[in-house]
Amino acid sequence: MAIERKATADPARSLAILWRTREPTSRSAGQGLSVDRIVRAAIDIADAEGLDALTMRRVGEALGVGTMSVYTYVPGKAELVAVMIDTAYGEMPRSAVEGDWRARLERIAHDNLALYQRHPWMLRAETTRPVLGPNLVAKYDHELGAVADIGLTDIEMDAVLTLVLGHVKSSARAASEVVDLERETDMTDGQWWQSHAPWLETFLTADSYPTASRVGTAAGQQHGGAYGPEYAFEFGLQRVLDGISVVVAERAASR
Amino acid sequence: MAIERKATADPARSLAILWRTREPTSRSAGQGLSVDRIVRAAIDIADAEGLDALTMRRVGEALGVGTMSVYTYVPGKAELVAVMIDTAYGEMPRSAVEGDWRARLERIAHDNLALYQRHPWMLRAETTRPVLGPNLVAKYDHELGAVADIGLTDIEMDAVLTLVLGHVKSSARAASEVVDLERETDMTDGQWWQSHAPWLETFLTADSYPTASRVGTAAGQQHGGAYGPEYAFEFGLQRVLDGISVVVAERAASR
């Protein structure tokens, strides 16, 4: 029910797979099992049914193969997930670097949001000390390109990226949970809100917590409408970019 | 290895416990088991050893009681976690509302960071559609107080809070993972970085990804030093607050 633990995939093992240290043997070169086929099957399962549905038994099944055969190509589930993550990074667009830095960062934020929408399981699998696969490195390099040459120090460039991507991840997580819950409970967020309103009013009277009840109601109605997570994402992103522009302006002025 | 799934604790059941709908019977009033004792024991375990170590068997053990006895007071693990979360909120300071809005938000950010440092398991257990326990409501009301009366709409007040708390959570998660990994691997972040440097240089040459290799190295050294997650937290927080001040200024000007 929580974030992936033993997310500590053995980095060395994962890296060996990711950077293709081992060339395929003549035997396995046929149409048999392979890391690629396993990873693709695993991603399909996780995309469609979430990280909890991704079990080693399930992967074997999907490939018409015994559960333990999977372990021939992948040392364990944690390492499989690590490879899945890097593979997903590899499928991201590397939009051309055009426009000013703000437009570029905005574009990157939206690309990453789309990534999380396509692969919601990544929200629960990623760690902050990621396995440095080739696609993550390429992604990092590409994204740094958006903030290079605007007068920031290297440390600041990294911090800016961390900030923006962190915001995207927060927002994506919120949006993803709304979708999950709407499917699990067969209720839209708005319906859920309304069905709980009477209960809330029992305890959360305007007397006891006036501000919370007023603002909570307003925010709840917003969620009921078409916009909710989307608004939080856009609002937050614009605030973050505004904040970054203050630093950029400072650096430009002192040059 | 991931974020709590079936985090869908049955809200009604959780709420019933949280708002103490059921008064203690004369029988159970003695020194026997109780929701409070269970929750306290569970929080102690999770604080000390993480959410993975928190099993129902373990909770029973800690209380000198059979595993299934716990289910007399709590409908399931998900609901137990929900109550743990609200309890933790209840232990937060409600710092007096003083200073300007920026100082107040900064204070709130630091209070929430401290909460996550004391209870790192919350980073993996919280959801975005939380169970509306009494302490969460009180916390929300208190935190709204920091941004009331500065000219924002209700929706914006909620969005500002969501943004700041989202940033705190991102940063706290990063910091927490660093701590976890340093314990698990018996290596500091700096040592880990250095031990992987040769490997990285093999693939990530300055030729292939000049920006990534330069900035990554700089950021890596930063992590090796005393500051890393703390810097990311403070840098991001100041940027977020700068961004918010732009909106506040706009609203003040148009009034």
Next chain:
DNA sequence: CAACGGGGTCGTACGGCGTACGTCGACCGC
């Protein structure tokens, strides 16, 4: 062409988890 060796495959089994279910004992109200 026969024998061998090794690698891909997979069945079984173990120790963990959450928890459904049914029983038992002790206490409280009468």
Next chain:
DNA sequence: GCGGTCGACGTACGCCGTACGACCCCGTTG
């Protein structure tokens, strides 16, 4: 003193990840 009720808990089920060892098939070698 007694009946009913409720807290406590033992057992068991179906999941999970994966260690271990057996099998089988195929490419290589003598």
